[in-house]
Amino acid sequence: MLKFLKQVGDYAKETAQAARYIGQGLSVTFDHMQRRPVTVQYPYEKLIPSERYRGRIHFEFDKCISCEVCVRVCPINLPVVDYEFDRASKKKNLKHYSIDFGVCIFCANCIEYCPTNCLSATEEYEMSTYDRHELNYDNVAMGRLPYKVTQDPMVTPLRELAYLPKGVTDPHDLPPGSRRAGLRPEEIVEQMEPTEAEKEEETAKNA
Ligand code: SF4
Numbered sequence: 001m002l003k004f005l006k007q008v009g010d011y012a013k014e015t016a017q018a019a020r021y022i023g024q025g026l027s028v029t030f031d032h033m034q035r036r037p038v039t040v041q042y043p044y045e046k047l048i049p050s051e052r053y054r055g056r057i058h059f060e061f062d063k064c065i066s067c068e069v070c071v072r073v074c075p076i077n078l079p080v081v082d083y084e085f086d087r088a089s090k091k092k093n094l095k096h097y098s099i100d101f102g103v104c105i106f107c108a109n110c111i112e113y114c115p116t117n118c119l120s121a122t123e124e125y126e127m128s129t130y131d132r133h134e135l136n137y138d139n140v141a142m143g144r145l146p147y148k149v150t151q152d153p154m155v156t157p158l159r160e161l162a163y164l165p166k167g168v169t170d171p172h173d174l175p176p177g178s179r180r181a182g183l184r185p186e187e188i189v190e191q192m193e194p195t196e197a198e199k200e201e202e203t204a205k206n207a
């Protein structure tokens, strides 16, 4: 008898637990039913990549001095710097430069360490091809500037999360002047500038 009662008790406990879990799951469902969808209708709508997005690398041929620093700092020694050494001028003449973006991990080490700043990260992220060998970009392909989402007349640019005001997750129908969460780099620099009173105090101290 006791065993039977214990079984009934366990069964009732498990039923109550299952009902609680179903309730928890449904509460999430009902909560989402109140919200607007945040779907981006790609390719008619596209998100504006954030300021420090590391997309396809841009290369400026004329600035490159063939030092191969980019190759040494790359975790997979990826950039190919093809140059000829000119004995008369004792300089390296760059002939070709290429990076295979099918292998690149977009860590931006090469960009960070290039002494002449001839490499830079663009906001281009649409690089899909049917043949992976087409991702091996030469200096001509890398010299092309990307098409900006905001300048494409065929596309509705949407602000991504970094640009949305605090608490907003839906980039649709946002008034153009709405402030984004967080500060822009130039606003941070502006905040760091000393105020007039601080400047006067500093001058008085130095006098
Ligand atoms: S580090 Fe910069 S300058 Fe040097 S080879 Fe690479 S791209 Fe050219």
Ligand code: SF4
Pocket: 070, 073, 074, 075, 076, 077, 078, 079, 099, 103, 104, 105, 106, 107, 108, 109, 110, 111
């Ligand atoms: S981004 Fe990183 S992986 Fe790609 S070429 Fe530069 S250093 Fe190499």
